[in-house]
Amino acid sequence: MTPLVSLRGLTRRFGGLTAVNGLSFDIVEGEVVGLLGPNGSGKTTALNMISGALKPSAGEISLRGEAIGGLSPHRVARKGVARTFQLVRILPSLTVIDNVVAALAFRSAPLWGDAARAEAEALLARVGLAGRGHEAAVQLTYIDQKRVELARALATKPSLLLLDEWLAGLNPTELRTGIDLIGSLRDGGMTILLVEHVMDAVRALCGRCIVMNAGTRIADGETGAVLKDPEVIRAYLGTDHA
């Protein structure tokens, strides 16, 4: 079976700093994979290269066998890669529903007009914002803005969803809700790569984890085993605790 997404030797240098160094892994359809690692280990840089925000210095990214590495973000988005952002990014001057309609309007099979509004309502209901489309997006609470961002990402009809610390900054109750929401996407068959520091969420959602340190992959496997891996613990906590 061809993997949905495949990274080969992915590298990104910023001047003398190599943020991601020869990163390779595959994700098959329907997998929910956690991308872990200490701050500065290159997780977000990797995500940015997959979504097109950054061009790789070297290496290949392919989606269903088609090379997408180095394409501009709007092309990558139309090929079926959607993402959310580490710091939530809603469209502040638009209403909640227009935040979603905007994404429906520019995907590869675009929707516009009444069809887009109906689909946007359905997506808002999907993320728990039923009937709140008319509200100003900026006035929503933090978690609701995250929901809008998620609905907007889903609106592009992605085959791969990239979540960059989508659960960060939520209180325990919201976290529970958030985990359930992403769990429901997983149960619906969505392929997700999530960068996450909340270990409860990683354990609950990800069957498999990839751990990065200093730009390289140091572990890749079943979540429970990976989190017990001495090298992973060393990367997170330092040598003394290993």
Added chain:
Amino acid sequence: MKTIIGFAVAAIAFGLLALAPFYLDAYGIGLLIGMTGYVTLASAWGLFSGRTGYVSLATVAFFGIGAYAVAALNETLPYPVILLVAAGIGLVVALIVGLATLRLAGVYFVIFTFGLAELIRQLVTWFETTVTGTLGRYIFLPLGPEHIYWQLLALCAVTLLITWWVDRSRLGMALRVIADDEVVASHIGIDIARTKIALFVISAVLITLVGAIQAPRWTYVEPAIVFNPTVSFLTLIMALLGGAARLWGPALGAIPLFILFEWLSANFPNHYSILLGLLFIVIVFLLPRGVVGLLERLRAPSAPLDQAAGTSAPAQGKAASQEVRG
């Protein structure tokens, strides 16, 4: 329903304006030509600059291209063909400029567009003096002032219609998303460069046509006349005063300012430039509050209230608050 009423009112207004030449003397028609010209320029300017935030001072570059195309071709081609050729030249120049400059941000874009107008003026001057050996050209077209006025009025209506359509189309949505957050825009599949270039080209072609249609008014044309940078500044100040991102905003700014400028030049012919400069300063002085106010309102929670009715009018809702401040 609101749309239908709006269209009906606009149609009646344009119909009445079209009848005006039958009741006015030559001076009156001349005033209407100037006013309609600036309303169209300011609206076309607002279509691009008001919706993207890229402040263009290239207005007179395209205006002059239109006028010069007519001056250069008026003895060789039939008039409608000349207009098409002028629009075509405007389109090509806008495409080249758009592709070359839309990576420039903020003040760099402003400076580039200002330089562009001057560059084209110097190029035309150089071409005329060294290649053709003349600096001025004559335009002899059998067009009365009322014909020019009707053409401009039609172009003005087309400009407003295009603006209305853009605000309701996917293109308009793309612009609003880009104005809000370019990173999000690109990640939901919006081709930012293409969107901006498309709008720049539409705006530039309309501006070119204003120059082309107005050209026969001059009879005698030379670069210093048709590439006068004051045109760019007047257009900008009119559109900003009225609210550049709103359908009717530029018109609302252009009409009073045009009348004021006319009155100033008629009553203070020797001090016109000084008064104009003072007026610019006063408006710009008052505008920072205005423009910042507009931008804050754009992002303000109250703005989308008008949009609750539906996606059919979001740009209006967004811009309505602008107008209040403008």
